[in-house]
Amino acid sequence: MLARNRFLLLVVVGGAVLAIVSLSLQFLNLIPTTPIAEERLLQALDGGTGAGQGKSRKRVFPVLHTPDPNPVSEAYGYCNTPNRTEQAWEGHSPVDYKLLSVQVMIRHGDRYPLYYIPKTKRPAIDCTLSPSRKPSHPQLGSFISHMGQGGRGHWESTLGSVPRLPNHSACEMGELTQTGVVQHLRNGQLLRQAYKRHKLLPSDWSPRQVWVETTGKSRTLQSGLSLLYGFLPDFDWTKLTVRHQWSTLFCGSACDCPARNRYLEEEQRRQYRLRVADTELERTYADMARTLGLLTRQLRAANPIDSLLCHLCHGLPFPCVPAGEAGTGGCLTVGQFAVIRRQQLEDEVDRRRVGLYHKYAVLATHPYLNRTAAKMERVARGHEAGRRPRAGGEEVFTLSSAHDVTVAPLLSALGLEEAKFPRFAARVVFELWKSPATARAQPKKGAGKGERSKAKDGELFIRVLYNGEDVTFHTTFCRSHDRHAGQPLCPLEKFLSFVRRDMFRVVNATSYQEACYRRPG
Numbered sequence: 001m002l003a004r005n006r007f008l009l010l011v012v013v014g015g016a017v018l019a020i021v022s023l024s025l026q027f028l029n030l031i032p033t034t035p036i037a038e039e040r041l042l043q044a045l046d047g048g049t050g051a052g053q054g055k056s057r058k059r060v061f062p063v064l065h066t067p068d069p070n071p072v073s074e075a076y077g078y079c080n081t082p083n084r085t086e087q088a089w090e091g092h093s094p095v096d097y098k099l100l101s102v103q104v105m106i107r108h109g110d111r112y113p114l115y116y117i118p119k120t121k122r123p124a125i126d127c128t129l130s131p132s133r134k135p136s137h138p139q140l141g142s143f144i145s146h147m148g149q150g151g152r153g154h155w156e157s158t159l160g161s162v163p164r165l166p167n168h169s170a171c172e173m174g175e176l177t178q179t180g181v182v183q184h185l186r187n188g189q190l191l192r193q194a195y196k197r198h199k200l201l202p203s204d205w206s207p208r209q210v211w212v213e214t215t216g217k218s219r220t221l222q223s224g225l226s227l228l229y230g231f232l233p234d235f236d237w238t239k240l241t242v243r244h245q246w247s248t249l250f251c252g253s254a255c256d257c258p259a260r261n262r263y264l265e266e267e268q269r270r271q272y273r274l275r276v277a278d279t280e281l282e283r284t285y286a287d288m289a290r291t292l293g294l295l296t297r298q299l300r301a302a303n304p305i306d307s308l309l310c311h312l313c314h315g316l317p318f319p320c321v322p323a324g325e326a327g328t329g330g331c332l333t334v335g336q337f338a339v340i341r342r343q344q345l346e347d348e349v350d351r352r353r354v355g356l357y358h359k360y361a362v363l364a365t366h367p368y369l370n371r372t373a374a375k376m377e378r379v380a381r382g383h384e385a386g387r388r389p390r391a392g393g394e395e396v397f398t399l400s401s402a403h404d405v406t407v408a409p410l411l412s413a414l415g416l417e418e419a420k421f422p423r424f425a426a427r428v429v430f431e432l433w434k435s436p437a438t439a440r441a442q443p444k445k446g447a448g449k450g451e452r453s454k455a456k457d458g459e460l461f462i463r464v465l466y467n468g469e470d471v472t473f474h475t476t477f478c479r480s481h482d483r484h485a486g487q488p489l490c491p492l493e494k495f496l497s498f499v500r501r502d503m504f505r506v507v508n509a510t511s512y513q514e515a516c517y518r519r520p521g
């Protein structure tokens, strides 16, 4: 009975989960294969979240998320201020299912702006860590001292020289803040609680079982370490290798894809045309520039929304300048912020309608998804009935510490186009599950009386979660799965055929090679 109740809960939740308004990658100007990408991307903010209050597992999600008309309270959803209990549906399954592996992709936590608005004071934020400063976390002190022993870990390429903690009393551009560290300590702790009873990792886990990779930016490296520490407190440094992903797309040796860049350029042209046609936006930039005594194009180049968001997330008033000649002087306003934000929303809608970004995203994230699929298959093979487990085990926990320009295309490629733009410390989780093995009871016709019943392997399933919500049945590959007809989870096979073939249908191809190298027609 208990089993049945849990089963029903899962189904109801799965059906009610998706919320969502998303906001845009505005002025999308990303160079997809370099870690600088994010710096050229005007930050977008996403809608405020209605989910996540309270501790109860039985809480009900809002069925439909109506856009919050107040851009300021919406922006707080993007800030992801760590001041409330968060939901986490990771680790939920019908009873007796076994969790075989978990692969996590995160966006780094709260950071200092990447841009500076000329003539204004930089936001005063302290990027040193102190357990007595808010927001804090019970593990912050021990995290700081554990990072001090990081020299005992293994670091691929140049990662060993990247600082393992933010440590500037005046933050540097793009530096992770204490808020960012706390966000990921919390993510790690949530996952630890979610997976504890599934015994995902033995306490004496082997180096093979944990895979951590990051771009070369300090904010991603530090975010990854924060999550890992929350997940595996006081982990043994000597067992850890931190791997370097040179590309923000985590595409490894398969980054070359001419067609992807063509889609991206077309998408950028679409975005530019939409922006310059927006007279209210143009007027707003002109007003803001006049206030600050800048040329409009200087202000635009400074991506003011990135800096304004930082002010907002840290409770700092918007920048002001003293009155000067030619009518300059005054403060940037919430009204101006709201106009930029409104245009971002419209851009998001237009982006989805046109579909170029989705095509870009499919090609951008195939290599990562292909690797994710391959890992799942490897782990599953290691669990086949009758097979002796490999010494040291398979990679059961993978953490990829990334950027918004990594997570946003991943969501789009999976068909989660309604999902919110990745907030600070956003997380995407792929879980691999196996149903209980069934004993084959009836002997074959004509079989001798001595035949023993053989264990039949359980079946494999995938769950996909975004910021703790189960979004599996909103993905392209499992949207049409009838989970009320006996299978409460999404069969892994659907994900595999999506990654290996079906995802290329939107670009009229059947493989990555074909899609990337076909000559433009």
Ligand SMILES: *[C@@H]1O[C@H](CO)[C@@H](O)[C@H](O)[C@H]1NC(C)=O
Pocket (backbone or CB within 6 Å): 076, 081, 083, 084, 315
């Ligand atoms: C959390 O912080 C945000 C932003 O500072 C604020 O709007 C919200 O009311 C806070 N929530 C709680 C539960 O304190």
Ligand SMILES: *[C@@H]1O[C@H](CO)[C@@H](O)[C@H](O)[C@H]1NC(C)=O
Pocket (backbone or CB within 6 Å): 148, 165, 167
């Ligand atoms: C942080 O910087 C301060 C001042 O430069 C230094 O004394 C301290 O040891 C540093 N802490 C860490 C953990 O690197």
Ligand SMILES: *[C@@H]1O[C@H](CO)[C@@H](O)[C@H](O)[C@H]1NC(C)=O
Pocket (backbone or CB within 6 Å): 254, 366, 367, 370, 371, 374, 512, 513
């Ligand atoms: C996808 O993964 C398979 C291994 O499962 C590999 O042989 C193939 O080269 C990969 N393709 C791409 C485009 O990364």
Ligand SMILES: *[C@@H]1O[C@H](CO)[C@@H](O)[C@H](O)[C@H]1NC(C)=O
Pocket (backbone or CB within 6 Å): 508
């Ligand atoms: C799709 O590709 C096939 C074979 O490459 C081609 O014949 C067909 O015209 C293409 N269709 C579209 C809509 O581009």
